[in-house]
Amino acid sequence: MASYDQALRLVTQGNIIAQGVAAASMTVLKSVLPWACKVKGTITGGSQNTGTITITGTVGGTPGTTETLTFTQAQWVLGNKLFTTISAITTSGLADESTKPTVKVEACDSSGNPKYWTNTTEDYYACSFKPVQLTGSGAYKFQLEGKTANQLYLCKSDEDIPIEAGSKFSIDDLNDLAGDPMVFQAWSIDTPTLKSGGLKIGISFLAVRESQ
Numbered sequence: 251m252a253s254y255d256q257a258l259r260l261v262t263q264g265n266i267i268a269q270g271v272a273a274a275s276m277t278v279l280k281s282v283l284p285w286a287c288k289v290k291g292t293i294t295g296g297s298q299n300t301g302t303i304t305i306t307g308t309v310g311g312t313p314g315t316t317e318t319l320t321f322t323q324a325q326w327v328l329g330n331k332l333f334t335t336i337s338a339i340t341t342s343g344l345a346d347e348s349t350k351p352t353v354k355v356e357a358c359d360s361s362g363n364p365k366y367w368t369n370t371t372e373d374y375y376a377c378s379f380k381p382v383q384l385t386g387s388g389a390y391k392f393q394l395e396g397k398t399a400n401q402l403y404l405c406k407s408d409e410d411i412p413i414e415a416g417s418k419f420s421i422d423d424l425n426d427l428a429g430d431p432m433v434f435q436a437w438s439i440d441t442p443t444l445k446s447g448g449l450k451i452g453i454s455f456l457a458v459r460e461s462q
Contacts, residue, residue, distance in 0.1 A: 254407065255423070257423070261418040263369070267355045269353065270352070271353070272351050281336050288330065296349055301345075304340045308334045317329045368433060370420050380404055381402065381404075403458070418435050419433070
């Protein structure tokens with residue numbers, strides 16, 4: 251096995267602030283939002299689907315600001331205020347129904363479209379990760395996609411990483427997993443790369459930088 255000093259963690263997207271069966275107080279899954287956004291509440295599956303969802307958080311720098319979304323049927327309702335933090339989400343009426351509805355609160359733009367942030371998985375995979383340059387047909391294909399050579403990286407690992415082309419991931423220092431990682435996107439997967447006792451193991455792939 252090779253000796254690696256970097257860690258790969260898969261990155262997923264999300265915009266859910268709270269989700270679950272209606273309760274007087276809902277668990278806030280994302281309290282600090284990456285940007286100011288509207289909230290969209292959706293209720294489904296209840297016997298009456300009638301009640302309110304109240305969001306409390308920071309709006310325009312003022313903490314403790316509230317906004318109440320009112321429901322008269324199974325539907326979604328978009329709020330008007332731009333929240334940057336969420337401190338509490340409560341409901342009224344919904345949790346009292348004989349069949350409680352499912353509540354979902356999402357971060358959205360002004361049109362009600364989802365605004366996604368990235369979540370990094372807790373599982374990490376030891377790897378090597380270095381910048382590379384392509385030549386020939388590989389470089390030509392890369393250029394056709396509007397990318398430049400200094401964005402290209404080669405990742406190698408002895409582990410079976412569940413990744414495919416287009417997947418996003420972060421790279422950390424293996425000795426400092428609490429640092430601020432860079433985010434990349436897998437571009438071309440070549441797996442497996444190693445053989446041991448007749449078994450195929452390991453993975454290597456090209457990636458491009460998403461952010462730094």
